[in-house]
Amino acid sequence: xxxxNPPTPQPAAKPAPAHSQRIVVDRRxxxxxxDTPTVFDCENVEVYYGAFRAVRGVSLAIHAHQITAFIGPSxxxxxxxxxSLNRMHDVIPGARVAGRVSYHGIDLYxxxxxxxxVRRRIGMVFxxxxxxxxxxxxxxxxxxxxNGIRDKARLDAIVEKSLRAAxxxxxxxxxxxxxxxxxxxxxxxxxxIARTIAVEPEVVLMDEPCSALDPIAxxxxxxxxRELKSRFTIVIVTHNMQQAARVSDRTxxxxxxxxxxxxxxTGTLVEYDVTSKIFSAPSDERTENYITGRFG
Amino acid sequence: MTTAPGFQESTATRRRNDLRxxxxxxxxxxxxxxxxxxxxxxxxxxxxxxxxxxxIERGAAVAFRGFPDFFTATIPVVSRLPGPGMGPAILxxxxxxxxxxxxxxxxxxxxxxxxxxxxxxNQLARLVRFMATVMTGVPxxxxxxxxxxxxxxxxxxxxFGGALALACLMLPVVIGATEQMxxxxxxxxxxxxxxxxxxxSRTILTVxxxxxxxxxxxxxxxAIARAAGETAPLLFAVGAAHAYNRHxxxxxxxxxxxxIFANANSSFTAAQDRAWAAAxxxxxxxxxxxxxxxxxxxxxxxxx
Numbered sequence: 275x276x277x278x279n280p281p282t283p284q285p286a287a288k289p290a291p292a293h294s295q296r297i298v299v300d301r302r303x304x305x306x307x308x309d310t311p312t313v314f315d316c317e318n319v320e321v322y323y324g325a326f327r328a329v330r331g332v333s334l335a336i337h338a339h340q341i342t343a344f345i346g347p348s349x350x351x352x353x354x355x356x357x358s359l360n361r362m363h364d365v366i367p368g369a370r371v372a373g374r375v376s377y378h379g380i381d382l383y384x385x386x387x388x389x390x391x392v393r394r395r396i397g398m399v400f401x402x403x404x405x406x407x408x409x410x411x412x413x414x415x416x417x418x419x420x421n422g423i424r425d426k427a428r429l430d431a432i433v434e435k436s437l438r439a440a441x442x443x444x445x446x447x448x449x450x451x452x453x454x455x456x457x458x459x460x461x462x463x464x465x466x467i468a469r470t471i472a473v474e475p476e477v478v479l480m481d482e483p484c485s486a487l488d489p490i491a492x493x494x495x496x497x498x499x500r501e502l503k504s505r506f507t508i509v510i511v512t513h514n515m516q517q518a519a520r521v522s523d524r525t526x527x528x529x530x531x532x533x534x535x536x537x538x539x540t541g542t543l544v545e546y547d548v549t550s551k552i553f554s555a556p557s558d559e560r561t562e563n564y565i566t567g568r569f570g
Numbered sequence: 571m572t573t574a575p576g577f578q579e580s581t582a583t584r585r586r587n588d589l590r591x592x593x594x595x596x597x598x599x600x601x602x603x604x605x606x607x608x609x610x611x612x613x614x615x616x617x618x619x620x621x622x623x624x625x626i627e628r629g630a631a632v633a634f635r636g637f638p639d640f641f642t643a644t645i646p647v648v649s650r651l652p653g654p655g656m657g658p659a660i661l662x663x664x665x666x667x668x669x670x671x672x673x674x675x676x677x678x679x680x681x682x683x684x685x686x687x688x689x690x691x692n693q694l695a696r697l698v699r700f701m702a703t704v705m706t707g708v709p710x711x712x713x714x715x716x717x718x719x720x721x722x723x724x725x726x727x728x729x730f731g732g733a734l735a736l737a738c739l740m741l742p743v744v745i746g747a748t749e750q751m752x753x754x755x756x757x758x759x760x761x762x763x764x765x766x767x768x769x770x771s772r773t774i775l776t777v778x779x780x781x782x783x784x785x786x787x788x789x790x791x792x793a794i795a796r797a798a799g800e801t802a803p804l805l806f807a808v809g810a811a812h813a814y815n816r817h818x819x820x821x822x823x824x825x826x827x828x829x830i831f832a833n834a835n836s837s838f839t840a841a842q843d844r845a846w847a848a849a850x851x852x853x854x855x856x857x858x859x860x861x862x863x864x865x866x867x868x869x870x871x872x873x874x
Contacts, residue, residue: 365764367690394767404758407781416776417766466762473766 307523307548310338313477313507314359319373321354321363327533329354329541332373334526336477341499341508343518343549346528347564351541352511353401355528356479359509360396361389394421397470401482403462405454405469410437410446413454413465417473432472439505440468441498460491467498471506478502480510484517496521515565518549525552527561622853629850632843640847645812645824649833652840656848658814662729662825663855665818666808667798669733670740675790677737678744679779685745686752687774699749705742713738714803727809727822735803740793747789751782780870787867795856801827826852 314336321329329351336342336359344352354363361382363369375382382392405413414433423429433450437443442464446457454465463483470478480499484492499508499521512518518525526546533540545558556562563569591597633640636654643655681698689695717735725731755778763773779786809822810832826848833845 360765362761362765365761390767390769392767393765398761398765400758400761400765402758404756404762406759406762406777416763417768420766420768420772420776469762469766 307340310340312336313338313377314509315374315376315379316355316359317374317376319355319358319371319375321351321358322368322370322372323366324368325536326538327535327540329528330533332528332543334543334546336507336509337524338507339503340523341503341510341521343522343525344509344511344528345513345515345518345525345564346541346544347530347569348513349539349541350528350530352526352528353481354541355543356481356509356511357398359477359479360398361392362398364389394473395475396477396479397473397475398479398481399463399466399470399483402486403459403466405457405462405465407453407455409451410454410457410465411450413469414472417469421473436468436472439471439502440464441494441501442468458491460487460494463487463491463495464498467495467502471502475506477507477509480508482511482513485513492517515553519553522549525549527552527556527558527564529560529564625846625850625853628843629846629848631847633847633850641851644814645829647812649836649841649844650838652843656826656829656844656851658811659824659826659829659848660851660855661814661816662808662811662823663798663827663852665729665816665823666732666736666804666825667794669730669818670736670797671790671794673733673737674740674744674793678741678790678793679748679786681741682745682748682752683774683779686749687770687778702742702745705738706746709802710735710739710800711802714806717803718806722807726820727807728817728819729808729815729823730819731807732804732823732825733818735807736797736800739800739803740797743793743796744790747792748782748786751785751789752778754785755781783870784867787863791860791863794859798856798859799827799852801831804828805831826855 312335314334316332316334316336319329319332320327332351332355344356346352357363358371358375359377359382363371371383377392377396380387406416408416411433414436415429418429418432423432434443434447437446442461445461446465454462457465463486467478467483484495487495496517499510502508510518510522524547527544528541529544530539530541532538545552545556545561547557552561553565556565632654639654640656641660642657643653644658645655646653681702685695685699689698713735716738717731721731721734722728759777759781760773763777764770768776804825804827808825808828810828811822811824815821815823830845830848830852833841833848836842836845
């Protein structure tokens with residue numbers, strides 16, 4: 275690579291309207307999209323809360339070792355779809371997933387599949403940092419202990435490795451026995467990421483992981499996501515289009531529309547493509563309107 | 571400050587720039603309410619301090635004369651004679667209340683875990699919750715009679731009978747307090763544990779219960795303190811004794827509350843003095859148990 279970023283050749287697409295603000299895609303994160311194998315295959319996924327259909331018609335494939343971003347206005351079902359990928363809806367009474375979510379070809383919702391096993395392989399980081407009211411060490415060691423690791427030396431090694439991977443080790447190595455609740459919000463969220471990767475999942479789902487953080491903490495988490503991409507497949511829900519443009523390889527745009535069956539708004543997938551395409555030449559007018567700030 | 575010539579500062583401007591407090595109906599109300607609150611605090615403190623003071627004033631002399639005789643000697647059989655002894659009643663109270671705690675606290679906590687984590691709002695949970703509420707309203711005498719019928723008539727007087735009666739009284743309190751505390755545990759913590767591949771039972775044991783522990787301990791302590799002072803059910807179930815009985819399951823026993831009741835009813839000054847001293851002992855015992863439990867939970871808390 276040359277030291278100076280060469281100007282990227284402009285595609286000969288139709289010129290952007292004068293009032294629209296194009297979001298510049300950071301090409302360092304995705305020089306080009308490798309066609310890695312798919313991890314998830316969603317086919318016509320629908321999620322119900324009781325009788326209410328929250329999301330309908332979601333079909334997309336999530337690729338290994340890439341960052342896939344779900345964007346869209348509030349209530350469009352991006353978090354709902356994310357939670358259907360590791361069966362987090364099981365714990366909400368009345369929630370139900372229809373359609374097919376397959377993980378390496380296996381139907382996640384098949385009766386013989388254990389939700390506990392699914393969640394061990396597919397971890398999740400939540401919107402609000404939610405460390406356990408335990409020590410920093412015990413937070414990280416929680417998952418490995420649940421999975422049967424008792425050996426102190428092994429646990430120590432896992433804790434250090436996970437904290438290093440989450441770029442937190444140097445900040446907390448002298449107070450591992452202190453409560454995790456005494457950390458700052460950004461540190462807590464990185465702790466939650468460290469806790470998630472301590473069980474060596476294959477996929478890390480992130481539900482608006484930066485929405486409670488300031489820009490500096492956000493930048494650190496985004497940096498972290500780029501680093502973790504080589505080890506994990508990451509799916510991130512974000513309200514922040516710039517964030518999706520900065521970190522993701524592929525972007526799915528969701529929106530809400532009126533459900534003809536009951537006159538309530540329901541979420542649906544509009545467009546799913548390579549991030550640079552979504553932000554430069556979306557094929558759907560609704561995507562175009564959203565990313566140029568005309569609604570949402 | 572100088573004013574530009576010809577510029578007249580209006581009354582409105584002056585009022586706007588005057589930030590000193592003005593007496594108004596709002597400030598009067600504010601002061602009045604603060605005063606009412608202070609009065610309420612005093613009103614609450616008066617009976618508390620008065621009870622504590624009278625117990626210490628009248629009980630301390632007898633309780634601490636020839637220390638620790640009063641806490642170890644047996645109870646005089648002839649209550650007219652002055653002299654120490656509440657040892658057997660202290661042991662009895664420990665046996666009865668301890669037994670009740672061992673029965674009611676685990677059952678109550680497990681029951682509350684079922685109600686909140688598994689039952690939710692189903693028929694069984696609603697029924698149990700309703701019965702627990704009703705049980706809190708049952709007079710302790712009725713619990714004593716109940717235990718008298720199902721236990722004492724068959725097996726005779728024993729500390730265990732008293733423990734059963736007190737456990738029945740403590741159970742709804744423990745269930746209620748624990749369920750409230752479980753409600754306060756944020757669902758995000760449960761989700762965090764589930765997202766790491768933790769089973770529900772393990773999540774409850776390792777995340778939910780530890781998070782709720784301080785509150786559960788408070789609830790249990792309240793129930794224990796209340797039970798330790800109960801007299802009526804023990805009259806039926808425990809019987810009366812003047813000598814040490816360290817057996818939980820056999821023979822009549824006694825308890826501090828029972829001794830307070832019996833001695834305070836006596837017409838002899840010596841017995842009345844012993845009642846006051848026994849009351850002081852009970853207060854001290856409750857105080858020590860609370861202190862120990864608090865220190866225990868404080869040790870579990872982490873450094874920030």
